[in-house]
Amino acid sequence: MKKILILFLFIPLFSCNDWLTVEPEDSVTFVNYFKNEEELKALHNSMASYMKNICIGKQPYFYNALDADNIEWTYQGFWTLDPETYLPEESMVLDVNWAGFYDAIYIANVMIENEYRFENISEERAEFWLGQAHFCKAVAYFRLAQIWGDVPISKGSESIAPEGKQPALKVLEEAIKEAKLALTLPVHEQLKDVDGKQITSKQYASLGTVNTLLANIYAWLGGLTREEKYWKEAEFYASEVIEGKAGFYDLESIDGLIANVFGKARYSVETIFCIDNDPIDNDRQHETNFRPEFPGQMLMSYPYTTTDESAITSLAEDLWDDYTKIYVETVENIYPDEKDARRREFWFQLGELTYPVTEWDDEAGDFVVVRREKSPCAHIAKWRDVIIQENTQIVQDRPVIATDGDWVVWRLADLILLRAECRANLGLTTAVDDLDRVRARAELSGYDGLTDKESLRQEVFNERRRELFGEGQFYFDIVRNRYHKKYLRGNFQTLTEQDIINGAFYAPVGIGAFEKNTLMTQNTYWQWQK
Structure with missing residues (x-):
C-alpha cells in the first residue's frame, strides 16, 4: 500500500498538461513499482479519474448539443459559432483545453510501457489491466478527434520532444489500433477485480464496451469520409454487441429506463459504458x-x-x-x-x-x-x-x-440506432428493424414511411433525437450527417465546404497547448477568425 501511495504522489509530476510541457521521469523511476496487481489498479484509478472530463466534460460541443429554443446568453455564442465565444484569447466563457485527455494517455502509456516490470501478476490479470489502459487511450484519442480534429499523437511517456498535430483520420486510426488491442477483455459478466470478486461497475471496459467504441469510431469515420467501408465496419462491431456476442445487454422497459439508466439505481442491462457518480463525492462538499x-x-x-x-x-x-x-x-x-x-x-x-x-x-x-x-x-x-x-x-x-445517478456514455438503444444509421447509409432496409425495436419500447407501432436511403437516414436521425434527447449526442449526430444548416444556428448556416475542411466543426486549440511547444498550430478555420 505504501508503494501505491507513493505512485499517486508521483503521478501529478508526470502529467502532460498543456501537452508535453514538462519533463517526464526516466524508466528508473518505476524500478520499485508494478510488484503486484494493486499497483496496476492504482494506475487504472488514475486513468478513470480523467474519464469524466474525456467523455462528458464541458467542451463547446456540450452547449452545441443542447436541443432547445433558447440558451442563456453566456453560452449563445456556441450556438452561433461566434469567434468571441470560442477563441481562448477572447473568451472568458469556457477554458477549452485537452490537458486531461493527454494526462489519461500518459498514465495509460506508463502502464503499457512498463509491462516488462510486472511481477506477481498472472498473464490473465496483466492482460485485463493492459486492456483497460488500451481502452482508455482509444477513448481519449477518439474524443480528441471528435472535438478538436487534428491533434498530437503521443510518442510515449518518456518523450519530451515538442509534437505537432496529426490529421484527424490518423488520430482515429490510432484510436482504432488501441481499441483493437483491448478486444482481449472479457465480457462484462466475467470481469473480476483484484480480489476475485465480480466487477459490477460499467465504467470498467469490457468486450462489449470496446466493440461499442469501435462502432462509434468507424461511424464517425463514415460521417467524415462518406466511405462505405467505414459504415460496414461500424455495422459489424455494433452487431457484435446487439446480437449478444460481446456480453448480455437488453433494452429496459420505459419505466426501467428512467429508474435504472438515468436514476439512482446505478445498474442497468441497457447501460454499456458509464462514468461512476458517487453521491457523497468529496468534490461536492462545497x-x-x-x-x-x-x-x-x-x-x-x-x-x-x-x-x-x-x-x-x-x-x-x-x-x-x-x-x-x-x-x-x-x-x-x-x-x-x-x-x-x-x-x-x-x-x-x-x-x-x-x-x-x-x-x-x-x-x-x-x-x-x-x-x-x-x-x-x-x-x-x-x-x-x-x-x-x-x-x-x-x-x-x-x-x-x-x-x-451514473453518467451514461453509451447505452444499447444508442447503439441500436447507430447501427440503423450505418445500415441506412449502406442502403439496407434492415435499418427499419433497428428503428422498430426502439420504437416498440416507446409504445409506438412500426415505421411505415419511405425506405430510400435519404428518407431512412433522416428518420434514424429523428429517432436518435427523440431517444437520446439531452444526452450529448445531438451535435455529433448533426455533424456526422451534415445536417448543420437544418438544425444549427448563426454562422453554422453559412459554412462552406472549405470551412468544414478547415475545421469549422471543431473547437479551437486552447492557449495552454502552445506553451513550450513550438510545433503547435491553431486549426485553420480559427486562424482566420481572429
Whole structure:
C-alpha cells in the first residue's frame, strides 16, 4: 500500500498538461513499482479519474448539443459559432483545453510501457489491466478527434520532444489500433477485480464496451469520409454487441429506463459504458449550485431542482429571453406521435403544467394569484433523482447540486440506432428493424414511411433525437450527417465546404497547448477568425 501511495504522489509530476510541457521521469523511476496487481489498479484509478472530463466534460460541443429554443446568453455564442465565444484569447466563457485527455494517455502509456516490470501478476490479470489502459487511450484519442480534429499523437511517456498535430483520420486510426488491442477483455459478466470478486461497475471496459467504441469510431469515420467501408465496419462491431456476442445487454422497459439508466439505481442491462457518480463525492462538499452533466439537464427546473412555482413563471414570462428553455410546441414537433411514451416519461406534465399569474392587490398590499395558465415551456423529467447539499455550514437552504445517478456514455438503444444509421447509409432496409425495436419500447407501432436511403437516414436521425434527447449526442449526430444548416444556428448556416475542411466543426486549440511547444498550430478555420 505504501508503494501505491507513493505512485499517486508521483503521478501529478508526470502529467502532460498543456501537452508535453514538462519533463517526464526516466524508466528508473518505476524500478520499485508494478510488484503486484494493486499497483496496476492504482494506475487504472488514475486513468478513470480523467474519464469524466474525456467523455462528458464541458467542451463547446456540450452547449452545441443542447436541443432547445433558447440558451442563456453566456453560452449563445456556441450556438452561433461566434469567434468571441470560442477563441481562448477572447473568451472568458469556457477554458477549452485537452490537458486531461493527454494526462489519461500518459498514465495509460506508463502502464503499457512498463509491462516488462510486472511481477506477481498472472498473464490473465496483466492482460485485463493492459486492456483497460488500451481502452482508455482509444477513448481519449477518439474524443480528441471528435472535438478538436487534428491533434498530437503521443510518442510515449518518456518523450519530451515538442509534437505537432496529426490529421484527424490518423488520430482515429490510432484510436482504432488501441481499441483493437483491448478486444482481449472479457465480457462484462466475467470481469473480476483484484480480489476475485465480480466487477459490477460499467465504467470498467469490457468486450462489449470496446466493440461499442469501435462502432462509434468507424461511424464517425463514415460521417467524415462518406466511405462505405467505414459504415460496414461500424455495422459489424455494433452487431457484435446487439446480437449478444460481446456480453448480455437488453433494452429496459420505459419505466426501467428512467429508474435504472438515468436514476439512482446505478445498474442497468441497457447501460454499456458509464462514468461512476458517487453521491457523497468529496468534490461536492462545497458546491452550492446545480451543475448539469448532460446538455439536457440545463432544462431541469420544476419540480426536480426546485418545487417553487416561480420557476415555472420565470420561464413562461421571461421578458428578456435569458433563460435556457424549450417550448411545449417544440417538444411536440420532436415527438409528433401523441402515443410516444417518451412524451410522458421524458417530460413533466407536457402541455398540462400551469403557472400562477399574479396582479397587484392594493387591499392586500401584495401580488395575488388571479388565474392559472398553461405554461408554454416544457420541463424535462428524464433525470428525476437529485443530490441535495446537506452541508449546512456551506449553505442553509439545502439546494440541489447534481443528479443522483451514473453518467451514461453509451447505452444499447444508442447503439441500436447507430447501427440503423450505418445500415441506412449502406442502403439496407434492415435499418427499419433497428428503428422498430426502439420504437416498440416507446409504445409506438412500426415505421411505415419511405425506405430510400435519404428518407431512412433522416428518420434514424429523428429517432436518435427523440431517444437520446439531452444526452450529448445531438451535435455529433448533426455533424456526422451534415445536417448543420437544418438544425444549427448563426454562422453554422453559412459554412462552406472549405470551412468544414478547415475545421469549422471543431473547437479551437486552447492557449495552454502552445506553451513550450513550438510545433503547435491553431486549426485553420480559427486562424482566420481572429
